[in-house]
Amino acid sequence: MMRDQVPLTGIVLSVFPIGENDRRLTILSKERGKIQVFARGCRKPNHPLFGATQPLIYCEFMISEGRSVNYLNSAEIRDTFPWLKEDYDSICYSSYFSELAEYFTVEGMDERNILNLLFVTFKAMEKRQISLPLIRRIYEYRILAFYGIGLEVFSCLSCGREEDLNTLSIGQGGVFCDNCRDKIGDTRLHPAALTPALLYALQYVAAAPLNKLYAFNLTEEVFAEFAWIVRHFMRLHVDHAFRSEKML
Numbered sequence: 176m177m178r179d180q181v182p183l184t185g186i187v188l189s190v191f192p193i194g195e196n197d198r199r200l201t202i203l204s205k206e207r208g209k210i211q212v213f214a215r216g217c218r219k220p221n222h223p224l225f226g227a228t229q230p231l232i233y234c235e236f237m238i239s240e241g242r243s244v245n246y247l248n249s250a251e252i253r254d255t256f257p258w259l260k261e262d263y264d265s266i267c268y269s270s271y272f273s274e275l276a277e278y279f280t281v282e283g284m285d286e287r288n289i290l291n292l293l294f295v296t297f298k299a300m301e302k303r304q305i306s307l308p309l310i311r312r313i314y315e316y317r318i319l320a321f322y323g324i325g326l327e328v329f330s331c332l333s334c335g336r337e338e339d340l341n342t343l344s345i346g347q348g349g350v351f352c353d354n355c356r357d358k359i360g361d362t363r364l365h366p367a368a369l370t371p372a373l374l375y376a377l378q379y380v381a382a383a384p385l386n387k388l389y390a391f392n393l394t395e396e397v398f399a400e401f402a403w404i405v406r407h408f409m410r411l412h413v414d415h416a417f418r419s420e421k422m423l
């Protein structure tokens with residue numbers, strides 16, 4: 176029996192070889208969020224699905240949804256993002272970004288925010304107006320926020336005031352005003368002094384519309400502090416070793 180075909184638009188996040196000629200793809204799609212799809216026979220070089228069943232390809236797919244397995248019937252390539260595979264650094268960073276996208280998305284959920292984040296991140300990698308290490312920290316911070324783990328950076332965690340936010344506690348997950356900063360107490364909660372530039376960077380990355388997300392730069396000093404915060408915040412909340420992170 177021929178099942179109804181479903182069109183999907185999305186990016187191939189990862190590819191896993193199955194048997195001799197097949198692949199299992201994890202696709203981040205507009206319509207179904209993260210979805211696993213089997214592509215039969217596609218590892219033969221002359222197979223029509225050979226080109227579309229590679230990591231980091233943006234396609235329109237036609238799939239058949241089964242009770243337990245989805246099958247890929249056809250695919251039309253929309254973009255291959257060639258600059259992501261141009262040099263070693265780009266390969267490492269784009270692999271890391273797609274690994275994070277796979278980790279922080281859930282099958283069957285609406286994940287268009289993270290799909291769009293991936294698009295603007297790849298665009299930023301093409302433009303290279305800011306460095307790859309800064310793109311990485313912005314991406315990490317924003318994907319955590321979409322996942323539901325965000326820092327409160329707009330008002331004091333204790334009293335809600337929006338002025339004099341000069342202290343951040345990574346452990347408590349946000350900023351404190353000068354009246355309340357003594358309440359952080361415990362030094363294991365990583366209290367850090369915030370400069371206005373650093374606070375602005377944290378607020379900008381938390382709230383900027385995605386098409387403006389990478390349209391700013393930081394001095395080396397502010398970048399180092401920003402990177403430190405994102406790294407520690409992520410380590411605190413994400414108990415997972417990412418394979419591709421080791422290459423960065």
Ligand SMILES: [Zn+2]
Nearest residue numbers: 331334352355
């Ligand atoms: Zn306060």
